[in-house]
Amino acid sequence: MASAALKDELDIVIPTIRNLDFLEMWRSFFEQYHLIIVQDGDPSKTIKVPDGFDYELYNRNDINKILGPRSSCISFKDSACRCFGYMVSKKKYIYTIDDDCFVAKDPSGKDINALEQHIKNLLCPSTPNFFNTLYDPFREGADYVRGYPFSLREGVPTAVSHGLWLNIPDYDAPTQLVKPLERNTRYVDMVLTIPKGTLFPMCGMNLAFDRELIGPAMYFGLMGDGQPIGRYDDMWAGWCCKVICDHLGLGIKTGLPYIYHSKASNPFVNLKKEYLGIFWQEEIIPFFQSHNFSKDCTTVQKCYVELSKQVKEKLGKVDPYFLKLADAMVTWIEAWDMLNPPNKDSANASSK
Amino acid sequence: MASAALKDELDIVIPTIRNLDFLEMWRSFFEQYHLIIVQDGDPSKTIKVPDGFDYELYNRNDINKILGPRSSCISFKDSACRCFGYMVSKKKYIYTIDDDCFVAKDPSGKDINALEQHIKNLLCPSTPNFFNTLYDPFREGADYVRGYPFSLREGVPTAVSHGLWLNIPDYDAPTQLVKPLERNTRYVDMVLTIPKGTLFPMCGMNLAFDRELIGPAMYFGLMGDGQPIGRYDDMWAGWCCKVICDHLGLGIKTGLPYIYHSKASNPFVNLKKEYLGIFWQEEIIPFFQSHNFSKDCTTVQKCYVELSKQVKEKLGKVDPYFLKLADAMVTWIEAWDMLNPPNKDSANASSK
Numbered sequence: 001m002a003s004a005a006l007k008d009e010l011d012i013v014i015p016t017i018r019n020l021d022f023l024e025m026w027r028s029f030f031e032q033y034h035l036i037i038v039q040d041g042d043p044s045k046t047i048k049v050p051d052g053f054d055y056e057l058y059n060r061n062d063i064n065k066i067l068g069p070r071s072s073c074i075s076f077k078d079s080a081c082r083c084f085g086y087m088v089s090k091k092k093y094i095y096t097i098d099d100d101c102f103v104a105k106d107p108s109g110k111d112i113n114a115l116e117q118h119i120k121n122l123l124c125p126s127t128p129n130f131f132n133t134l135y136d137p138f139r140e141g142a143d144y145v146r147g148y149p150f151s152l153r154e155g156v157p158t159a160v161s162h163g164l165w166l167n168i169p170d171y172d173a174p175t176q177l178v179k180p181l182e183r184n185t186r187y188v189d190m191v192l193t194i195p196k197g198t199l200f201p202m203c204g205m206n207l208a209f210d211r212e213l214i215g216p217a218m219y220f221g222l223m224g225d226g227q228p229i230g231r232y233d234d235m236w237a238g239w240c241c242k243v244i245c246d247h248l249g250l251g252i253k254t255g256l257p258y259i260y261h262s263k264a265s266n267p268f269v270n271l272k273k274e275y276l277g278i279f280w281q282e283e284i285i286p287f288f289q290s291h292n293f294s295k296d297c298t299t300v301q302k303c304y305v306e307l308s309k310q311v312k313e314k315l316g317k318v319d320p321y322f323l324k325l326a327d328a329m330v331t332w333i334e335a336w337d338m339l340n341p342p343n344k345d346s347a348n349a350s351s352k
Numbered sequence: 353m354a355s356a357a358l359k360d361e362l363d364i365v366i367p368t369i370r371n372l373d374f375l376e377m378w379r380s381f382f383e384q385y386h387l388i389i390v391q392d393g394d395p396s397k398t399i400k401v402p403d404g405f406d407y408e409l410y411n412r413n414d415i416n417k418i419l420g421p422r423s424s425c426i427s428f429k430d431s432a433c434r435c436f437g438y439m440v441s442k443k444k445y446i447y448t449i450d451d452d453c454f455v456a457k458d459p460s461g462k463d464i465n466a467l468e469q470h471i472k473n474l475l476c477p478s479t480p481n482f483f484n485t486l487y488d489p490f491r492e493g494a495d496y497v498r499g500y501p502f503s504l505r506e507g508v509p510t511a512v513s514h515g516l517w518l519n520i521p522d523y524d525a526p527t528q529l530v531k532p533l534e535r536n537t538r539y540v541d542m543v544l545t546i547p548k549g550t551l552f553p554m555c556g557m558n559l560a561f562d563r564e565l566i567g568p569a570m571y572f573g574l575m576g577d578g579q580p581i582g583r584y585d586d587m588w589a590g591w592c593c594k595v596i597c598d599h600l601g602l603g604i605k606t607g608l609p610y611i612y613h614s615k616a617s618n619p620f621v622n623l624k625k626e627y628l629g630i631f632w633q634e635e636i637i638p639f640f641q642s643h644n645f646s647k648d649c650t651t652v653q654k655c656y657v658e659l660s661k662q663v664k665e666k667l668g669k670v671d672p673y674f675l676k677l678a679d680a681m682v683t684w685i686e687a688w689d690m691l692n693p694p695n696k697d698s699a700n701a702s703s704k
Contacts, residue, residue: 107459130637131552133514133606134521134536141538143531146524147553147587149637150630162485169486172498179495184486186493188542198547200483201499235499254485278502285482285501 006119007032010093013085017041019048022099027052029103029113033095036085038063041077058084070338073331078224080233082204083332086211086218087339093122094215095208097259104166104260107187117257118161118208121191125155126251128196136191136253159214159250160241163206164188165261170203172231172278173271176264191255196246199288202238206259209241215340216300217244219332222325223273229321230273232281236325239288244303247293276319283318287311301333301342308333358471359384362445365437369393371400374451379404381455381465385447388437390415393429410436422690425683430576432585434556435684438563438570439691445474446567447560449611456518456612459539469609470513470560473543477507478603480548488543488605511566511602512593515558516540517613522555524583524630525623528616543607548598551640554590558611561593567692568652569596571684574677581673582625587633588677591640596655599645628671635670639663653685653694660685 012030014020015038023030027050035055039047043059063084064071074084079098086094095115104112124138129152137144137153144153169184194200209218217240220233245252291310297303312326364382366372367390375382379402387407391399395411415436416423426436431450438446447467456464476490481504489496489505496505521536546552561570569592572585597604643662649655664678 131546131550131606133516133552133555135540141534141536143521143523143527143534145553146522146527146555146583146626147590147633148524149633151634152637164485169495170498171495172500175495175498182493182495184493186541188487188540189538190540190542194483195547195550197549198483200485201497203485203498231498238499254483274498281499281501282503285504 006093009091010095010115010119011036011085011089011091012115013038013082013089013094013096014099015040015079015082015085015096016047016099017045018099020050020099021048022102023050023053025103029115033115034091036089038081038085040079040081056088058088066339067335070331070335073219073222073328073335075220075223075227075233076225078227078230078233079204080220080223083218083220083237086215087336089211092210092212093119093208094211094218096204097207098205098261100261100263101165101205101259102262104258107189112257112259114163114206114257114259115208118163121161121253121256122158122208122210124158126158126193126253127152127155128193128246128251129156131195132192135255136193139191156249156251157210157213158253159210159245160202160252161208162200162202162252162254163208163257163259164255165203165205166258168261168264170201170205170261173267173274174278176267176270180264180267187258188255191253194242194252194254199239199242199285200252200254202234202241202252204234204237205261206257207234213250214241214245214300216333216336217241217304219304219329222321222328227321228319229277229280231270232274232277235277235281239284240304240307243288243291243293243307244300247297247303248300276321280318284315287314301337304333305330358445361443362447362467362471363388363437363441363443364467365390365434365441365446365448366451367392367431367434367437367448368399368451369397370451372402372451373400374454375402375405377455381467385467386443388441390433390437392431392433408440410440418691419687422683422687425571425574425680425687427572427575427579427585428577430579430582430585431556432572432575435570435572435589438567439688441563444562444564445471445560446563446570448556449559450557450613452614453517453557453611454614456610459541464609464611466515466558466609466611467560470515473513473605473608474510474560474562476510478510478545478605479504479507480545480598480603481508483547484544487607488545491543508601508603509562509565510605511562511597512554512604513560514552514554514604514606515560515609515611516607517555517557518610520613520616522557522613525619525626526630528619528622532616532619539610540607543605546594546604546606551591551594551637552604552606554586554593554604556586556589557613558609559586565602566593566597566652568685568688569593569656571656571681574673574680579673580671581629581632583622584626584629584633587629591636592656592659595640595643595645595659596652599649599655600652628673632670636667639666653689656685657682
């Protein structure tokens with residue numbers, strides 16, 4: 001079984017400010033894996049983890065101690081802090097999940113093993129260069145359809161698996177306000193590759209990735225305490241990852257698996273966090289859509305540093321926040337390379 | 353109800369060589385619409401149409417009489433002849449279906465009204481400029497997710513609705529030979545927009561489109577009698593339509609509705625028809641992927657004529673067949689404009 005095979009190759013990263021009771025529900029699916037818990041907020045608070053889980057826990061004091069001055073790139077009082085967990089992991093794969101996400105049921109009523117589906121997604125190739133109308137051609141019972149070029153059928157390595165949510169959909173504050181009662185009840189039995197050249201809104205609630213392939217680009221930015229915006233952490237990571245994956249010939253899949261998202265966050269609080277992002281994204285999206293990497297960008301790190309320069313140059317005009325973010329992007333890469341000496345992970349990433 | 357509203361605005365085009373017994377199964381869904389039957393092969397043969405359907409039927413003699421020397425652009429002994437039906441229609445919308453396609457059932461066991469779903473798809477906007485992870489945001493119970501730029505939420509007009517097939521999947525001959533028993537049993541409850549810049553394999557089996565928006569690009573090429581290839585008619589139309597839609601800011605949707613495809617065609621016969629196409633598509637796809645229209649191309653007709661010149665120049669080197677095809681593309685536009693005087697349809701198309 002795919003998931004059993006990855007027992008020693010995958011960490012589960014959970015950002016939290018509370019006791020992790022939600023893990024009880026995931027016990028049968030998560031218990032065999034190692035957890036990296038990133039405690040947000042007050043470091044003196046004790047987070048309870050149910051018995052029987054294998055975990056390490058980092059609070060703000062730990063982050064400051066490990067990264068020193070470079071800890072400035074890790075957000076505080078925002079779930080964006082989760083990316084610290086990506087950095088300290090030594091595994092090939094990461095699965096990250098929010099602590100208000102429960103096990104969903106498929107249409108037959110069976111519990112969905114989200115992690116197993118993510119592993120399936122990551123272990124088979126992506127097809128970003130041409131759309132297959134029967135979706136993931138590597139799925140059992142499916143294949144490439146007539147007219148799909150044979151030279152493209154090998155696919156490309158999959159770097160990211162983006163899962164979805166039943167019950168509370170991942171809406172922005174304005175949509176939450178307008179449709180407070182909307183629930184996602186539709187189970188779409190499908191995985192597909194986001195085509196090359198197309199951006200998407202990557203949600204960090206239920207997300208897996210290959211950290212050897214794309215880890216250094218999975219930076220969740222500067223959000224929360226002392227920052228002018230929130231709720232764009234995963235979006236920022238998604239836009240950066242997508243353009244880098246497109247450049248390096250890697251794939252991003254979206255669709256299955258679903259988790260059950262239990263609770264809508266407060267739309268009024270969200271609006272306050274989001275409103276600058278809502279303006280800014282109108283300039284950020286064209287920036288990413290028109291972005292091209294130079295030929296020297298042969299590793300994720302090189303791509304990311306070049307991207308940070310462009311962010312400074314082109315988005316710095318939008319708001320000084322982006323100057324700070326661009327610097328933090330560089331700090332993030334320095335911190336990543338400090339904890340993941342380049343002769344190991346980066347060499348792998350660049351050989352793909 | 354959407355479908356009732358379009359009663360006078362949609363024609364159903366069916367290419368056939370046999371009696372249309374399959375219409376009995378579609379009676380309750382099709383009876384209110386006008387059918388355009390394009391009889392392929394021996395024109396002296398009589399095609400029986402079940403009582404109660406409103407139809408017009410064209411055989412090869414009719415096509416020759418109506419188009420004169422321009423009838424050379426309409427394929428013979430190949431279902432590509434169906435595009436003649438698109439040309440003689442005077443309606444805004446076309447639905448085309450193969451005569452071996454039956455009514456499929458949804459997971460609850462209910463008969464699927466394919467036409468009604470196509471109309472839904474065509475009547476609401478497409479979103480080619482950014483991927484929405486909950487798929488069609490205009491569907492009931494769905495919306496744009498967090499991080500989707502607000503400036504793109506109006507969408508663009510939908511020109512094409514590409515439906516899928518349960519039972520026999522639309523595989524090429526090599527895949528048919530390797531997987532003779534594979535059946536598509538998975539009902540994916542979803543419609544999505546094919547992103548801008550991404551090509552897809554458009555199948556003509558279960559296809560609807562807005563002929564005012566994209567009709568002149570829906571040419572199914574030269575296939576069958578006297579031609580070196582077959583089974584690339586709908587693919588050709590799909591590639592041309594996609595690049596033109598991308599250029600003109602129109603959308604193409606794929607997914608629901610499903611029909612039940614009853615019978616696999618003979619893979620040995622198919623291999624003979626396809627094998628040149630299998631080679632050629634390796635050059636055709638990069639041609640379309642790198643194609644850019646000039647700014648003068650403000651209507652579908654202008655785009656199509658410019659595309660024909662590029663086909664001649666760039667694909668003519670691949671095989672002389674493409675020189676012939678490029679000429680036929682121009683003839684097709686002349687014939688289209690003859691039957692659809694530009695002051696009516698083209699003016700509409702260019703105003704979008």
